[in-house]
Amino acid sequence: MGAQLIDGKSYAAAVRAGVAQRSAALHARTGLTPGLAVVLVGQDPASEVYVRAKGKQAVEAGMRSFEHRLPADTQADDLLGLIHRLNDDPQVHGILVQLPLPAHLDARAVINAISPAKDVDGFHISNVGMVGTGQDAIVPCTPLGCMMMLRHHHADFRGLTALVIGHSNIVGKPMARLLLNADCTVMVAHKSSTNIPELARMADIVVVAAGVPGLVRAEWIKPGATVIDVGINRIQRDGKPALVGDVDFENVRHVAGAITPVPGGVGPMTIACLLANTLSAFCHQNGLEDQPLLLDEQDPT
Numbered sequence: 389m390g391a392q393l394i395d396g397k398s399y400a401a402a403v404r405a406g407v408a409q410r411s412a413a414l415h416a417r418t419g420l421t422p423g424l425a426v427v428l429v430g431q432d433p434a435s436e437v438y439v440r441a442k443g444k445q446a447v448e449a450g451m452r453s454f455e456h457r458l459p460a461d462t463q464a465d466d467l468l469g470l471i472h473r474l475n476d477d478p479q480v481h482g483i484l485v486q487l488p489l490p491a492h493l494d495a496r497a498v499i500n501a502i503s504p505a506k507d508v509d510g511f512h513i514s515n516v517g518m519v520g521t522g523q524d525a526i527v528p529c530t531p532l533g534c535m536m537m538l539r540h541h542h543a544d545f546r547g548l549t550a551l552v553i554g555h556s557n558i559v560g561k562p563m564a565r566l567l568l569n570a571d572c573t574v575m576v577a578h579k580s581s582t583n584i585p586e587l588a589r590m591a592d593i594v595v596v597a598a599g600v601p602g603l604v605r606a607e608w609i610k611p612g613a614t615v616i617d618v619g620i621n622r623i624q625r626d627g628k629p630a631l632v633g634d635v636d637f638e639n640v641r642h643v644a645g646a647i648t649p650v651p652g653g654v655g656p657m658t659i660a661c662l663l664a665n666t667l668s669a670f671c672h673q674n675g676l677e678d679q680p681l682l683l684d685e686q687d688p689t
């Protein structure tokens with residue numbers, strides 16, 4: 389029997405619709421509009437695509453979008469000056485600096501200059517620390533999207549074992565912390581781990597964010613496990629460009645209980661969660677009640 393497909397595209401559409409609905413209702417009640425500022429330094433083509441998509445989806449969700457495009461040779465003082473102005477701007481509730489930044493800029497210093505209340509990527513050290521200690525905080529969008537989809541499939545994480553493959557600050561580490569906060573038993577593997585197949589075979593949940601096409605193979609997977617593929621890899625297949633994840637999807641789908649496709653899995657959820665984070669930030673900054681968006685109430689099926 390094949391795995392159930394976790395349709396991130398439909399989930400994301402449901403989350404975006406929920407955000408748009410709440411944003412409109414809050415606007416009608418208060419006259420205020422959530423605002424998202426996206427800062428892009430340089431002209432990285434992939435970043436350009438992401439920034440355009442974020443701005444477009446923010447507007448579609450009833451938000452204001454402020455795009456700041458700066459030249460690749462922007463100096464740190466100028467970028468920090470812009471961030472301080474955005475921190476002080478009452479029309480801006482969320483600030484996102486598109487990564488990667490050009491090498492001469494210190495990404496850590498730039499991210500930590502964003503007001504933690506407006507840090508809708510959840511990368512500021514104060515949000516990282518709060519998530520790490522199980523406190524309410526802004527959660528990074530990709531792990532938040534993964535968690536929302538996982539919660540839809542697992543009512544309770546207690547007694548389950550998860551393997552997170554990849555330990556980056558933006559995906560792997562926060563993903564592991566969120567699962568741990570939900571009382572899941574969590575293992576984390578990375579490029580220096582030597583026993584990943586063995587660890588994977590123990591896992592009820594496998595989340596992979598390694599950037600290695602086809603890394604996770606069918607024989608690693610415990611039958612019935614839930615597999616979340618965060619990887620986005622551009623490869624050539626039969627002489628044509630193709631987008632694939634980190635999972636050998638065609639074979640793993642016959643063993644897993646549920647699986648995300650690439651494309652159409654985690655990717656769309658990431659931007660939807662950015663909008664959800666922006667709406668939450670807007671609510672907190674204006675003393676409005678913030679209701680977490682749950683997929684249980686946004687069921688696309």
Ligand code: NAD
Nearest residue numbers: 530554555556559578579597598599618619620654655658
């Ligand atoms: P990264 O390069 O910062 O980290 C990669 C991680 O994978 C590291 O911890 C590394 O140790 C580990 N790794 C590398 N090779 C490995 C191997 N052979 N076995 C086990 N572990 C290995 O990458 P990242 O920013 O965390 O992104 C990971 C992947 O997820 C990339 O393909 C990226 O494009 C994708 N991504 C997708 C989304 C989305 O919205 N779907 C968001 C962020 C990242």
